[in-house]
Amino acid sequence: MSGGARKPRLRPDSLGVKLALLAVLCGTMSLLGGCWDQRYLDKLGVVMALGIDADPTGKQEFLVTVQVVLPQNVAAESKGGLGGAPVTTFSEAGKTLFEALRKMSSKTSRRLFFSHTQLVVIGESAARKGIYPLVDLIERNPDIRSDISIVCTRGIKAQQLLQMTTQMENIPVNQFREMLDVNQSAYGTNYAVYVKDIIRIRGKGQKQAVLPSIRADGDKLTGRTVDNVSQIPPAEIPVLSTMAVFREGKLVDYLKPKESRGLSWLHDKVKSTVINLACPQADGYLVVEVQEASTGYKIKSDEEGMPVVNAEIRLTGSVQEIMCPDLDVMNEGVLNNIGELAAKAVKDEAEAAIIRLQKKLRTDALGWGKEIYLKAPSIWKRIEDDWPDVFPRVNSTVTCNVKIAGSGTRGESILK
Amino acid sequence: MQASIGIVLLAAGIGTLIWIRNGAKRQMKERAWALLLLAAGTALAVCLQMRVPVPNPADAVSAVFAPIYKPIIGWIEEGK
Amino acid sequence: MGKYAGINNTMISSGQCAKILFLFALGSAALILPTAVTVIAKQDAWISMLLAGPINYFVVMIYLALADRFPNLTLAQYSEKVIGTWAGKAFTLTFVFFMLLLSALVLRNISDFITLSVLPLTPLWFINVTFMVVIIYGVYLGIETIARTGEIIFSWGMFVMTILVFALFSQFNFHNFEPFLYEGWMRPVKGIYPILGFPIGEFVFLTAILPLIKQEDRQKLRKHLKLSVVLISTMSILMVVFLLGVMGVYEASRSPFAIYDMVKYINIEEILVRVEVLVAVIWVGTVFMKLALCVYTLSVMSAQMLKLATYRPLVAPYAFIIVPLSMIVYRNNAHANHFAMEVWTVYSVFQGVVLPLGLLLVAVIRGKKDFSDGSFPEPKKVEKKAGGEKGAGGTSGGAAGGDPSPA
Known part of the structure; x- marks a missing residue:
């Protein structure tokens, strides 16, 4: 409105309007968005790896193991002292993955946080039953990323693999994951397979899945303790075996080197x-x-x-x-x-x-x-x-x- | 539940009265329409809160255009 | 906020108009269109995008033709002149409903996206309300403010998109585009169907914006709009190409927000990781622009239909309707999918192409042109308007003459 028009009743620079505006702004500030979704860092249990086996007791379908980082121990180790195992695992059985993961809340003091999961380990027994249903949760859930490595085990259960301490890398998951890259670039008998590759296989062409497999060499009992990594060489080490071949998502056999x-x-x-x-x-x-x-x-x-x-x-x-x-x-x-x-x-x-x-x-x-x-x-x-x-x-x-x-x-x- | 709706209506009524009283004659027409729309919006929000089943305009549109889009979708989906 | 802020800003340049057109098209198109087209056209989805470009241009031409006949009037005003007062009002009423539904759908889209990916526990109504508060403020301030905001968002959006495109180069795989035309030419042609719905049919908002362009810029308008359409096509094709190249047909058609999932894969030496939130921010920006323009068009059209002095009192009430409407309109994700991909195109093409085209034909047949200074809204000013009601009939003074504001 060019000048000369009537003066509006509610002028923006009058005191009353300014105060009202201030009150409204303060009011809306108190309703800060995101409060529902707040997650405090020290109330999170960061999951590094997910392991899936067939339930040995047979009552449920799956035995799910998660490897959770203990940050206080990781920090202590890097300062020179042996602080204890850097990770811990929780295992729970359930008919589906998500159910087992939520049931673990009876054992953990922190909410499990999956955004940093880097590896999925599928035990031999679960692999023989079929891997495609296991991948669905990873694809559907917005937290877990799809470009994480997926491996299968050979001769040991996923639970045991995730309970092994490693010497070269503090957090065992890093050792398993990096082993794949190192082998692919040094000897070539294995290559890294990601969850997104498994998803993409299912399009046209009827390609079947192939996963690298890991086995363990050595003394299984010592492998879970910190003593494992204070010897040279460790009592139990993870070893990359050969690729495992699947048909229709079910494990068929392992290849020779x-x-x-x-x-x-x-x-x-x-x-x-x-x-x-x-x-x-x-x-x-x-x-x-x-x-x-x-x-x-x-x-x-x-x-x-x-x-x-x-x-x-x-x-x-x-x-x-x-x-x-x-x-x-x-x-x-x-x-x-x-x-x-x-x-x-x-x-x-x-x-x-x-x-x-x-x-x-x-x-x-x-x-x-x-x-x-x-x-x-x-x-x-x-x-x-x-x-x-x-x-x-x-x-x-x-x-x-x-x-x-x-x-x-x-x-x-x-x-x- | 009734209390909150009562409060909402009360506040709306008071606000309306003040607004109408303060408005200059020239703004009456706009304010009338604005009030109408506000009333519709508030009614909608209240219905939503009380879980009264409100007719969905999307369904109305679907019903009106059904004879056009159904054959087209049939043609598109046939090869898939 | 100055003393009369927002009252006197009715002139936007044609460059700004082109940019807001681009942002409008990208608003929904970036969010859900690539998945919709990929589901139908599979690996030839990029051809569908290519074919949609000329259709885009044709539709914009319709609005330009109407604007040539009525340079200073919006759809609500000239429909009354062409087909009579009451029929015109009924005509505009259908557009009001269309825009209302569209605003509710766009709001629901973006809050669905935020709920699914970023803030799962926050209630839907809170995100809607927060968004609409900003929209009310923006629309209240007027079109020039919206256009200037659009310019800023445009530059940032292009910048981010360029970075993302280059970051995904390493994962691009040409084999994902084969086999070329596996099922013949009909696949890409069928893939055009979702594109017609959003955004092409929704470009009808231009009819409310074109009269507001500065007089000096009118000659450049055609050129700028052509450029904008070309840019829209290019960006859509680029996005679909990258989507198919990085993720492949099967994975791309599984996710409702495929571009977001694609950006999650950016990983440059473990340093540039997890940049998907950047894309989410740009999306929020473009959807904000689209929503602001929809609500603006809605308010302006209803105010003109009701012959009000200004559209401002209607903005907040409409927001009050849009928020609950957006929560009602989709019952669940499956309904949302079905509605958006199947019904919406027909409705949107009907409102956005068929009706204006019909109006144009009637205008041509009846020989109606009107260069009146339809500077909405006709304020019953005592000063210079002799014979008040219908905008100074015949004076082609443009905005300089009459009262300039859709204020």
Whole structure:
């Protein structure tokens, strides 16, 4: 309103209005939003890992174990004193996961807080019953993140694994989790699988799940105490075993190390590894370290219209250890020869994995259904419904191409 | 329950009287409509609190447009 | 707050108009649209977004055409001129109901999102009330304030979106887009259906905003709106592309707030983690803009329909209606899903495209143009208006001449 208009009755700068406004603001401030959702930090029990077993007594379905951090002990340890175990576990049985988790409130003095959960451990017994129902809570609940690692156990219960103390990392979950990354980048027999991968498997393509597995070596009784980590080496340590294969979400079998690495090759998950080769001209072995690896698939169709899967693996590596005489690595021909030997070794591993998965276990953990769906959808439309029967009969070829870049920082070996 | 509704109505009544009395003649029409809407809103809130089943406008819209959207949805869903 | 704050601010520039259009489109579109389209069109959802761009432009053209005929009038005013007083009022009444329902739905959307993800224990009514208090204040202050707020939110929103896009590059997987057109062209075409509902049909709010643009900016208006439509399409396509690329079809169609879940996956060397709250903040900002514009349009249209001097007294009462309405309107999540994806498109296209198009045709046929200074609302000013009621008929003085305020 330009000037000259009538003066409004309720002018914004009169005292009464200002006081009223102040009163209203103070009033609304007292209703601070978020008060319903307040969570005090020292009333939270931060859960680092979730472990699920089948209930041994058989009365309930699952035995759920959570590993909760004890911050006072973690701090004490880092100051030099041995403060006691850095984590504790709670176990409870229930027909469903959520029920068991809430039932634990009869044992804990703090509300369990799941936003920092980093690992899900599925015991062998629960894995044989099926893992897909276990993943539903993680997906549905907004607190638990979906990009956490998921592993399976072999020979021990998830409860026992979570009760083990570890020497290298204060909080045992970190050790289990980092072990996967280290193995993937050093030896390649296992690779990390996240909950989001399990979710994504369930789309089109009927791919089956594969999980890394952990077992324990050593004395189980001492493994739960702090004495475990005050010896060199510890009395009980967790060890990564090979990949576990599932069919329709139920655990079927564990692979052998050679097949497990073959599966990693085929899934393009190997970051670096070493390949042992027998020396061509003498007794002894040489080692090729793989520095880069990549795998690609092509789908062709044969005369009957069935798909043929061609996997192509490309590696770059270098010779890093020579334990036999008479190997002249400054000769290009020798390097090429070694390359071919390495290619054959890798091809053997991949084919071993394919034979085990395709013919013996008959589960499409290789992801071929998905590849056919992506690359040759017309073929997939025809065979989609019969895929579990068609899969064992699919032909495949594996070609491998290895480029040897060099031989480390030395030429010929001291072994002449 | 009755007490709180009584208080709400009382406060509304008093506020209305003050507002009408203080309003200049020119603002009467606007204030009348504003009061009408306020009354509707308060009634709605009170009904919600007392769990009186209020007809849902979403259902009204669904009913009115049913002959149009149902075939379209049928066509969209058929391939899924 | 100055002495006459909010009273004299009725002129926005065409750039601001374009930005608020963009924020309006992004308001709901970023929240629920990607999931809706992905469920129908699967991995070709980005094609649906691409096809929706021209439709978007066409619809904005309708409003521009109407605005060319009646440069200073809003829908409520010129509908009375075109089809007669009482029919016009009935026409506007349908739009009032539409906007009321829309405001309630938008409010319910954002409070659903906050309840599900951020504050699960807080009661729904509290979040609604807190939001509406701010909206009442914003709408009370007038369109120029809303537009300026929009500019700020626009810059921040673009900044955050750019960062997020770059942060997700490493997880992008081209294979998620195959097989291309697995089920033929009809899939992406069917995927356009949700996009028609929100936001395209809801652009009818432009009819209340276009008359408020500064005279000097009117020539640039077409260009700016074109740019805005292009930007809307680009951002939607980009979001759906990233959604599909990072999460894949199956996972993207499972979550109601897919973009939020996608942002949860950002993890750059363990340093840039858990940034999903940033996206939530931007969402709240854009939905605030959308809601403010809806309530503003609602108040202005009803005030013009009832021939009031100013829309201000109606804002708070409407807020009182919208809050309980938003709690009633969706019974549960399943009903919300069904309504938003199936019924809403038809209603919204009917109100936002069919009715204005009909009005345009009638206006063309009856040869109605009116350059009157419809500066709402006709205050019965003693000063210069001879023959008060219907805005100074014939003077194309724009806002400078008459009383400028929808105050």
